[in-house]
Amino acid sequence: MPAVYLDHAATTALLPAARTALLEQLExxxxxxxxxxxxxxxxxxxxxxxxxxxxxxxxxxxxVIFTSGGTESDNLAIKGTYAARLAADPARRRLVVGGAEHHAILDPVEFLVETQGASASFAEPDA
Ligand SMILES: Cc1ncc(COP(=O)(O)O)c(C=O)c1O
CATH class of the missing domain: 1.20.5 (Single alpha-helices involved in coiled-coils or other helix-helix interfaces)
Incomplete structure (x- = not known):
């Protein structure tokens, strides 16, 4: 049976047009x-x-913000959204996080809980 690749969230094939544009700029x-x-x-x-x-x-x-990769993007999104919501309303401190998330998600959440007064609830996946 041929292997089925299911981790496109981590890395995925470039579209031909994207590959062409990237190679042009690398020159x-x-x-x-x-x-x-x-x-x-x-x-x-x-x-x-x-x-x-x-x-x-x-x-x-x-x-549109260009980042170096997933971990930087996750940190920017989570910490930036938390800071913006908190600035708009100091009561908005609760984060709801998927329980099966990557550490690049869980670590900035843990940082906000430990240092910025956030609380976190984890939505555990079911079967
Ligand atoms: C949700 C998520 N964030 C971050 C990463 C790590 O990305 P990077 O190595 O680009 O920092 C991954 C990798 O699988 C991921 O799935």
Whole structure:
């Protein structure tokens, strides 16, 4: 029986168009934070990509944040959402978390409980 790959949340095959775009950019030099011409060209690609992704998602470009990977994204989402909700209403301290979540989710939740006054409930998966 052929193997069935079920861990696309961890890593998945690139779409051909994404692979092509990535390979094209890997050929380019330029630090998007630099003010030289190579840097400005790199910055343009980053910002145009941000705009295209935002348009595809129905979001604002300012709402699209590029991260280095899953753990950074999870930390940003959990801590950022907690901070925003708490700023809007100091009573909003409860986190509801899937009990089967990855440690990249559980660790920032634990951090918020231990250091930021959050409480957490875990929704355990059933059969
Ligand atoms: C939900 C979740 N967060 C984070 C990670 C780890 O991602 P990274 O190695 O990019 O930090 C994984 C990996 O499986 C994941 O499933």
């Amino acid at each position: 380019q030099l330029g630090n998007p934070s630099a003010i030289n011409s190579a840097g400005r060209a790199a910055r343009r690609v980053v910002e145009e990509s941000r705009e295209r992704i935002a348009a595809a998602l129905g979001a604002l470009p300012s709402e």
